[in-house]
Amino acid sequence: MAKRQLRIGTRASQLALWQANWVKSELEKRYPDLDVTLVKIKTTGDKILDVPLARVGGKGLFTKEIEEAMLAGEIEVAVHSMKDVPTFFPEGLGLRCITKREDPRDIVILRPGVKNWEELPIGGRIGTSSLRRKAMLLHSRPDLQMLDIRGNVETRIRKLTDDNLDAVVLAAAGMHRLGFTNQISQYLPVDVSLPAIGQGALGLESRIDDGDTNELIDFFNHPETAHAVVAERALLARLEGGCQVPIAAYGTVQDDHLTLTGLVASVDGLQMLKKTVTGPTNQAARLGTSLADDLLIMGAGKILNEVYQRETFNAGREEV
Numbered sequence: 515m516a517k518r519q520l521r522i523g524t525r526a527s528q529l530a531l532w533q534a535n536w537v538k539s540e541l542e543k544r545y546p547d548l549d550v551t552l553v554k555i556k557t558t559g560d561k562i563l564d565v566p567l568a569r570v571g572g573k574g575l576f577t578k579e580i581e582e583a584m585l586a587g588e589i590e591v592a593v594h595s596m597k598d599v600p601t602f603f604p605e606g607l608g609l610r611c612i613t614k615r616e617d618p619r620d621i622v623i624l625r626p627g628v629k630n631w632e633e634l635p636i637g638g639r640i641g642t643s644s645l646r647r648k649a650m651l652l653h654s655r656p657d658l659q660m661l662d663i664r665g666n667v668e669t670r671i672r673k674l675t676d677d678n679l680d681a682v683v684l685a686a687a688g689m690h691r692l693g694f695t696n697q698i699s700q701y702l703p704v705d706v707s708l709p710a711i712g713q714g715a716l717g718l719e720s721r722i723d724d725g726d727t728n729e730l731i732d733f734f735n736h737p738e739t740a741h742a743v744v745a746e747r748a749l750l751a752r753l754e755g756g757c758q759v760p761i762a763a764y765g766t767v768q769d770d771h772l773t774l775t776g777l778v779a780s781v782d783g784l785q786m787l788k789k790t791v792t793g794p795t796n797q798a799a800r801l802g803t804s805l806a807d808d809l810l811i812m813g814a815g816k817i818l819n820e821v822y823q824r825e826t827f828n829a830g831r832e833e834v
Contacts, residue, residue, distance in 0.1 A: 529691060618715075622684075624680065638659065641677060652784075
């Protein structure tokens with residue numbers, strides 16, 4: 515009898531393929547009679563490499579084409595980095611699972627001779643594509659020069675030398691997954707660089723009415739991570755933030771309680787609003803929305819409006 519088929523849609527970047535292959539492997543271990551294939555799909559964000567994502571415009575830069583393939587019946591499941599996933603889905607599609615989170619922190623890779631982040635020279639050249647990272651690091655060190663870098667993990671690491679940078683900033687999760695842990699110079703504390711919404715977690719998207727597929731993938735959902743990420747995404751949705759604006763949120767769960775920190779900053783890091791709240795995990799979405807409202811009362815709307823006017827975009831997304 516022929517094996518049951520399941521098609522996973524994924525971007526073709528090195529990190530995206532690692533993530534999709536991990537999902538494939540876990541599915542085939544759990545279901546020996548399942549034949550899983552990967553369908554590589556090039557997204558808008560993959561095609562535009564010479565412009566900072568914050569200026570590209572449009573939502574779902576790394577998900578739209580994959581979702582179109584799902585709606586067309588070409589794939590059953592999509593595997594995304596959670597921080598690439600917009601807060602709203604096309605009709606008929608939904609986020610079915612959020613996987614256990616990898617290390618959510620940002621990391622720096624420093625040029626030889628620099629021992630740690632605190633010892634970067636005055637006016638040091640820092641490579642990052644993320645307005646979130648730029649804002650928070652400039653808040654700590656307004657003297658630093660922030661330079662846009664794009665590309666996959668290896669490309670960004672090479673830019674340390676190729677572009678004569680003092681440091682590049684990346685996500686710990688991507689470094690770990692691709693086997694580059696030994697190249698990490700320093701993990702940045704979350705009070706210095708608060709993670710992006712969903713950073714370190716993967717999301718599995720599927721058709722809402724595809725009961726068979728949804729039953730197959732449900733085991734990937736990690737409740738603690740899901741509660742935290744749901745709260746983070748509720749904050750983002752309430753702030754109507756694009757994925758590349760200087761908004762950050764990070765939730766942690768202990769027992770049945772969720773602690774959520776949210777942040778909104780100006781691009782230059784001079785203005786920064788930050789607050790932490792706690793509440794029951796079964797109220798995760800409400801907690802995120804409430805924290806966003808608190809930040810709006812504190813003045814987040816004015817900061818975000820200035821960011822949108824400056825960057826002239828709706829949304830984008832850092833990849834790693």
